[in-house]
Amino acid sequence: MSVEEKKALIEALLFIENEPVPYGVICKHADITKSEMAKYMKELQDDYEVRQSGLLINEVAEGYQMIAHPRFSLILSKIYGVKNKSKLSKVSLEVLAIIAYKQPVTRAEIESVRGVSTERTIKQLLEKDLITIVGRRETVGRPIELGTTKHFLKIFNLKSVKDLPQIREIKEMEFNKTD
Amino acid sequence: MDNKNSYTGYNIKTQNFEGPLDLLLFLVRNYEINIYDIPISEITDQFLEYIGLMKKLDIEIASEFIVMAAHLMLIKSRMMLPVEEDLEVEDDPRVDLVQQLLEYQKFKEAASTLDSSFAVNSEVLERKADQILLDFPDDEDNWVEVKIFDLINAFSRLIGEEGKTKPTFSVFDDIEEDYDPEEKIRQIQSVLDIKGKVLFHELFSFEVRRGEIITVFLAILHMIKRLSIVVKQHKMFGDITLFPKSVTGDKL
Numbered sequence: 001m002s003v004e005e006k007k008a009l010i011e012a013l014l015f016i017e018n019e020p021v022p023y024g025v026i027c028k029h030a031d032i033t034k035s036e037m038a039k040y041m042k043e044l045q046d047d048y049e050v051r052q053s054g055l056l057i058n059e060v061a062e063g064y065q066m067i068a069h070p071r072f073s074l075i076l077s078k079i080y081g082v083k084n085k086s087k088l089s090k091v092s093l094e095v096l097a098i099i100a101y102k103q104p105v106t107r108a109e110i111e112s113v114r115g116v117s118t119e120r121t122i123k124q125l126l127e128k129d130l131i132t133i134v135g136r137r138e139t140v141g142r143p144i145e146l147g148t149t150k151h152f153l154k155i156f157n158l159k160s161v162k163d164l165p166q167i168r169e170i171k172e173m174e175f176n177k178t179d
Numbered sequence: 180m181d182n183k184n185s186y187t188g189y190n191i192k193t194q195n196f197e198g199p200l201d202l203l204l205f206l207v208r209n210y211e212i213n214i215y216d217i218p219i220s221e222i223t224d225q226f227l228e229y230i231g232l233m234k235k236l237d238i239e240i241a242s243e244f245i246v247m248a249a250h251l252m253l254i255k256s257r258m259m260l261p262v263e264e265d266l267e268v269e270d271d272p273r274v275d276l277v278q279q280l281l282e283y284q285k286f287k288e289a290a291s292t293l294d295s296s297f298a299v300n301s302e303v304l305e306r307k308a309d310q311i312l313l314d315f316p317d318d319e320d321n322w323v324e325v326k327i328f329d330l331i332n333a334f335s336r337l338i339g340e341e342g343k344t345k346p347t348f349s350v351f352d353d354i355e356e357d358y359d360p361e362e363k364i365r366q367i368q369s370v371l372d373i374k375g376k377v378l379f380h381e382l383f384s385f386e387v388r389r390g391e392i393i394t395v396f397l398a399i400l401h402m403i404k405r406l407s408i409v410v411k412q413h414k415m416f417g418d419i420t421l422f423p424k425s426v427t428g429d430k431l
Contacts (some may be wrong), residue, residue, distance in 0.1 A: 018306035097289035116198030
């Protein structure tokens with residue numbers, strides 16, 4: 001299969017699937033390496049860009065997904081009556097942030113950061129499939145370790161956990177307002 | 180603690196704080212205090228004042244606030260102890276608290292950053308999911324591991340159905356029955372040994388009594404915990420299936 005054919009095949013694959021297609025699946029079916037995949041994807045994305053396509057290939061949740069171009073999101077949501085995606089509460093976001101940045105993390109560690117019990121919030125996040133049990137810590141009591149899911153990456157439009165925005169280190173200055 | 184007299188007319192907003200650290204951070208920021216040199220005495224008073232306010236407004240005070248108040252007072256009293264000059268610089272009793280506040284502050288910011296990526300995502304419109312896809316082959320890729328919540332859902336559906344189809348449940352059914360998950364585990368294991376896999380709902384098809392159904396479910400949970408089985412589901416065909424753990428590596 002020529003390179004162009006492979007690119008076309010990937011395009012077809014992304015068209016068929018509505019969920020993000022994992023890197024591994026793309027590589028396997030197109031018989032390419034991961035770096036080749038990255039290159040082809042970039043080319044496809046550029047093609048779309050150049051001809052102002054209504055579609056966009058988005059890298060998200062350790063895969064690629066073909067979506068409608070965001071410039072049409074307003075019109076499209078009117079046509080389809082897309083509901084606003086339900087927002088997460090402040091507490092949920094806080095707990096989720098701690099888990100995302102510190103994973104794998106135990107409940108005790110989360111609570112020591114927040115200073116409050118978080119059992120209920122953790123349960124809610126588990127139910128929403130934003131976090132999952134990733135293992136057990138080999139310490140006393142073998143507490144459960146939590147981490148984020150692919151669904152989390154998708155919801156927050158992240159390529160991978162490494163893609164999380166850097167936490168701004170709090171500078172001393174900000175607190176020294178009186179100085 | 181003479182709180183009533185120390186009321187200085189601060190107008191503390193009665194916003195809901197997520198916890199004692201949230202409140203402390205608010206106080207530090209609001210009164211423009213240098214976080215590395217928190218005037219513990221003042222902060223403690225303000226903290227207690229807030230708790231007093233919560234009491235007045237009849238807001239339930241979480242125990243964590245009380246713990247923090249006690250902690251603040253401990254630090255305060257430590258700081259009042261005279262420090263001998265010739266000793267090496269004693270650890271500032273506030274250090275841990277400051278570290279904790281900074282850490283908390285960091286994740287509060289991270290949370291709001293996450294919130295903004297959430298906003299970006301609301302512009303992502305994906306294809307509708309209800310189209311009929313191609314016939315998926317019985318490949319490894321198409322089998323996904325079933326989450327414990329899915330399993331619980333399936334179980335509660337099962338219990339629900341069973342209640343409907345056999346409404347003539349007798350209360351005496353379950354009396355003096357001996358339910359042994361271990362026995363069920365052995366049974367399931369032997370089925371798996373012979374057939375290599377078994378459907379989730381099949382396991383319940385012979386069970387009549389509620390107690391037995393629960394026992395089977397317990398047995399399944401035990402087996403998952405012991406890592407002797409994996410529970411998977413085909414993307415397209417939906418039946419929850421149990422596989423022995425050893426086989427899954429190569430066969431599935």
